[in-house]
Amino acid sequence: MSVRLGLLGAGRIGKVHASAIAATPGAEFVAVADAFPAAAEAIAASAGAEVRTVEAIIGADDIDGVLITTPTDLHATLIEQAARAGKAIFCEKPIDLDVKRVRECLAVVEETGAALMVGFNRRFDPNFMEVRRQIDAGTIGAVEIVQITSRDPAPPPADYIGRSGGLFRDMTIHDFDMARFLLGEDPVTVFAAASNLVDPKIGALGDVDSATVVLTTASGKLCQISNSRRASYGYDQRIEVHGSKGLVSAENVRATTVEIANGDGYRREPLLDFFMTRYTQAYRNEIAAFIAAIASKQPMTPSGDDGLKSLLLADAAVTSVREKRVVEIG
Amino acid sequence: MSVRLGLLGAGRIGKVHASAIAATPGAEFVAVADAFPAAAEAIAASAGAEVRTVEAIIGADDIDGVLITTPTDLHATLIEQAARAGKAIFCEKPIDLDVKRVRECLAVVEETGAALMVGFNRRFDPNFMEVRRQIDAGTIGAVEIVQITSRDPAPPPADYIGRSGGLFRDMTIHDFDMARFLLGEDPVTVFAAASNLVDPKIGALGDVDSATVVLTTASGKLCQISNSRRASYGYDQRIEVHGSKGLVSAENVRATTVEIANGDGYRREPLLDFFMTRYTQAYRNEIAAFIAAIASKQPMTPSGDDGLKSLLLADAAVTSVREKRVVEIG
Amino acid sequence: MSVRLGLLGAGRIGKVHASAIAATPGAEFVAVADAFPAAAEAIAASAGAEVRTVEAIIGADDIDGVLITTPTDLHATLIEQAARAGKAIFCEKPIDLDVKRVRECLAVVEETGAALMVGFNRRFDPNFMEVRRQIDAGTIGAVEIVQITSRDPAPPPADYIGRSGGLFRDMTIHDFDMARFLLGEDPVTVFAAASNLVDPKIGALGDVDSATVVLTTASGKLCQISNSRRASYGYDQRIEVHGSKGLVSAENVRATTVEIANGDGYRREPLLDFFMTRYTQAYRNEIAAFIAAIASKQPMTPSGDDGLKSLLLADAAVTSVREKRVVEIG
C-alpha cells in the first residue's frame, strides 16, 4: 500500500519535494495547495496531483502525510493543524523563528502523538551520511573536534535577510544541526564572533554575514563553524571530524571531474553554486526517509526536538555576539 | 506534441532507457516488447506503457521512434524493419559484429532515409562532454595526443565473452568511438598489442583481456588506449587530451567525496564499479538527445556511420594482434 | 665579505640551524657553545667550526651574529648579553614564557639598537610564503576569515609538557604568529575553548591537548585556529584564507606523490610527521633571511615585538579558557 501525500506550499522548495515524491517508489502525490493557485496548478499538472485548499488537504481521508513548505510564519500553525488531524508531518526548517512558539507547537505534536520530521536536509547528503556512518563504525574512534566550513555563494536578497531571523537562525542553523549530528552529544556552550564584511546592506539590516562559532560539549568535545554569505568559487560545504583514531572528512562537490592545465597552472571548475543542485540527492533521500518512516511507523529523524535544539543554539549565538560572551545552554 | 516511443528489448539496458524516457519531458513511453513477456510486463507496469509484440511496435501508428535493446544478433534486422516502417531508431552498439552485415543494414537506413542513432553512451557523459566542449572552445589548441584509460572492474561471464566479438569489438569499441569523438579526425592506422593476463578462461575462448592500442591520423595526431578486463579499485574511465596550448583531462567518478586519514595514510573509496551507475547520467542524456533529435528533426549523432567506423577500428585491432603488424584503415 | 656566525646551543634545533648556515652562501660558521661539550664538538667537527664558551662567542671580534638555541629559560639573558655586545641575534621562540621578562629583554634590545629576529620558522615555509604572496598581490581581495588547522602527530613527553608553558604558549604560539602574518592586522579579542582528550597525563599536569581559538581584529576580520596534540595521519599543518575575491589555501606536505588503488579504495601515504622534516625548507629560508638581514643591514622579521605579541595572545587564550570568557588585548 502506498503512502499518500499532500504538499502545502508550491514554491521553489515545494517543487523539489514534489520531484522527490515522484522519484520515491511507494509514494503517491495526491494534492497540493498554495496561496497562488497558478503555482499549485503547475505542480499538480506535472505530477498528476490535484489542487486543493490547505484545509482540504489537512482534513483529507485519502492523505497520510503532509509536507509543509510554506513561508516560515505559517509552519507552526500548520504543524498543529496537521497533528490534530492525525497526519504525519514533514516541515521545512525552522518550525518557527521564536523558541516560545516552537515549544507550544511541539507540545501539540506531543499531545497528539503526531509523527513530525524537520527538514534538515544535509543529514541526508550522501557525503555527510558516509561521514556519520564512518563515525558510527568506529573508524575514527571517539569524536574530538568537528570542523564545519559552510559558505553561501552569494548573499540572499535584502528583503529575505530582513525576515530570515538573521545569519545564525537562517544559515548557521543547518551547521548547528550538522554539529549535533556528528558530535553525538549536545553542545553546552556557544561562542560566536561575527562581522559585516560582505555587504553593508546586511549590516544596515542589523545582521552579520561572516561568522565563526565554537561549541563545546559536556565531555569536552569541540566544534568549529565558519560561515560567510559569500564564496566566489561556489557553495562551500565541507566537514572534517577528528577522532582519537583518525580523521574523516567530506570535500566539496563539483559537476564534473574535468581539469585544464596550461601555463597558468591546473584549473578545476568552481563548485556547484546553488543549494538545490548541491543537495539534490539529499532532498531526495530526505523525502524518501519521511515516506519510509510513515510506511514503517518508525520514529522520525530529525525530530521536532532536533529543530528546537538547533534554534536554541542559534539564539545563543545571537546572544554571544551581542553580549560578547560565552553562552551556556540551559 | 510529445515524442512517442517503443522499446524493443526489456533486459537490463532496456530498463535503464525506460527510466531515461520517464525522466525526459516531452517523451511518452507507449509500448515495450520482449521475448520474455514477464520482463516486458514489469517495465510496462512501472512505466505505464503497454506490452506489444515487436512487429506491432514497429508497425504502430502511435509510435514515432523505437529503441532497440535486444541481443546483438537481432539489431541489424530490427533496424532495417524499423527503417522501412518510417520509425526513428536508437540502437545499442554494435549494429552487428560483422562489418558486411553492418554495411547492408546501413544501406537500408540510407535508402529509407531513416534517422538512426547508435548507443555510444559515453559521448553523453557530463565529464567527457565537457572535455569535448573545451576542445571545441579552443582551450587546449590543436589536439595532439589523446590518452584513454578504460578498465572494467571484472571480466564478464565466460558465456558472454564467447558471443561478445572479443575485447576489441565489445569493450574497446567504446574507446574507439571516444577517440574519434576527441581526435576530430579519423584514424588511418591501428596498432594493438594484447595479452591474456586476467583469466586463463578468456584465453581459452580465444580472447584477450589486456590490451594497448595506438591510433594515428593523417595529420599526425596520436591516440593511446589502455584496456583491461580487471580493475580491483573500480570502473576506471579516464581521458586526457593534450593539445598545442594545454591539457584537458577527465578523472574518475566516485559516489562520495569522503576521505579517511589515519596511521595507514589517506584513503578514498573505490570508484563506482558498475557501468550503469558510472554512466547513469550519460544514459539519460543520450536518450534525451535521441528524443530531442526526433522532435527537432535534426541529424542524429552518433550515427550509423559512427558505429561502422568504430567497428572497422576494432576489426583492424584484431588483425593487428593476430598478424603482429600495423593495420591501415582503407 | 661573509657573515660570521656563532651558535649558542648544540641540541636538535641547533644542528638544524648549523646545516642551514652551511647551505647559505656568504655565511661562515665560526663557533659553537653548549653546556655539553660533546654536543658542541659534534657540530663543530662536522661543520668545520670551533668550540668556544658562550661568553667567548658573545664577546668575539670575529663573529657578527649569534643564534640562540638553548633551553628557553636562557633566551632572554643571552639576548641581552648579545645585544650589549653588539651582535645581531637570532633567537628561537619564545623569548621567554613570562611577558614581563620579555618586555625587559626587548627594552635592552631597543636601548642597544641590536638587530633581533625571533624564530617563527613557519613564515618561511614555501607554501605559507606563497599564501602570503598571493594575499599581498591582491589575488583574494581583502582578507576576511583565516582558518588554521595545526595538529601535532603525537604529544611531547610529559616532562616537556611540564616546562613548555602549556599548549597555547608552546604550540598555538606558532599559529598566533601565522594568524598575525596572514590577517595583516593585530587581533583585539581572543576566545579559546580547550579540553584534555588525548592523554590524561597532560590534564594531570594542568595542561590541555585539544583547543579551538577565535581571534577578531578591529576591522572585523576573523580567525579560527584548531589544535590537537594528536594526529594519527601525520603532522597536520593547513591554512586557508578567505577574502573578498576568493580563497587561497595551503594543503599538507607529503614525502611522495604515490597513490595505491585496490578494492579498499585509493590510498596515499600519511603526512610528513616530524616538524623538522615538514619544515626543513622553512628552517633553511629562515636562517638565510637572518644572514641576509645582517649582510644588508635591513630590519629583521619576525621581530622581538612579533614574539611579544604572539605571547600576549597565548596568555589571553590561557585566561580565556580559565575564566570562560572573551579576552580583550590591551
Place this chain on the structure above:
Amino acid sequence: MSVRLGLLGAGRIGKVHASAIAATPGAEFVAVADAFPAAAEAIAASAGAEVRTVEAIIGADDIDGVLITTPTDLHATLIEQAARAGKAIFCEKPIDLDVKRVRECLAVVEETGAALMVGFNRRFDPNFMEVRRQIDAGTIGAVEIVQITSRDPAPPPADYIGRSGGLFRDMTIHDFDMARFLLGEDPVTVFAAASNLVDPKIGALGDVDSATVVLTTASGKLCQISNSRRASYGYDQRIEVHGSKGLVSAENVRATTVEIANGDGYRREPLLDFFMTRYTQAYRNEIAAFIAAIASKQPMTPSGDDGLKSLLLADAAVTSVREKRVVEIG
C-alpha cells in the same frame, strides 16, 4: 675512510653532481677537469677541489672513482680509459649513441672488471623508488600494464636536437629504462608511432617531437609510453603500474601545495618545469648510491648493460617509426 672522487666535465650537470657529492657524507671531491678551465675553476673553488687535467684525474692515486659528465661523444673513450686505470665510473647516459661503440666500451669494462654505473637518474626519484618498492612488496600483485607519461616543458634548442640522437635516444631512453625498471622483464617487441607536431624545425632536422610507444614482454606484460617535447603546464612525469591486485601510481611534483579558488574555479600552480629542479633529489640519491657502491664494493645499478638495453629499445623505436612495423628485440 672516505670515497675520493674526480669529475670529468664541469657543465650544468657536472655542477649538479658536484653539489650531490658535497651533500653525501663519506665522499671527498678531489678534482675536476673541463675543456673550459674557467668552468672547472668555478666548481673547484666552490667545492674546495683542485683543477686537474682529464688524464691526471684518471691516472690519479688519490681518486677512487670518476664521474663523466662531458659531451656524449667523449663518454665511451673516457669510460675505457678510467676502466683501464682501475677507477669506479659513473657516466651520464648514454654511453654512446651508437650501439656498436657501446658494445666495444662495455667489453673493455668487462675485461677490466671495472665498476660502472649509468646515469638513469629517475630510478632514484623518491616517487618512482616508492612505486618500485610497492611492486617489490607485492602490493599490486603481478605487474600487467605500465603507463608512462613523459613530456618536456619545451623543446631543446635546434642545435641540441641535431646532435641528440633524436627523440627516442635522447628523451624516451629515460622512459625505456623506467619501463625496464618497473616491468621487471625485458621487452621483446617495440612499436612506436611518432609525429612532428610541436615545431617544424624539429621535423626539418629529421626528428619527431610527439610519440607513443608500446612495449611487450615475453610473458605478455604491456607498457605504454607517451612523449612530447612540449607541455605548457610544466615538466610532466607520471607513472602508473597496473597489477593483478591493484594500481600504484606516481603523480607529478609541484613546488607548493597552494590552491587559489575564485569565480574561475580552483587553480594550482604549474608543475616544476625544469629537469634539474624536478629531479634534484633523484640526482642526490643517484650520486649517493654510486658512492655507497664504491664504499661497499657492491654491484652498481643501473649498469652498463642497462644503458645498452635502453639504447637498443630506442634504436628499435626509430626503426619502428621508419619502417611502420613492430620491431623484435634480438
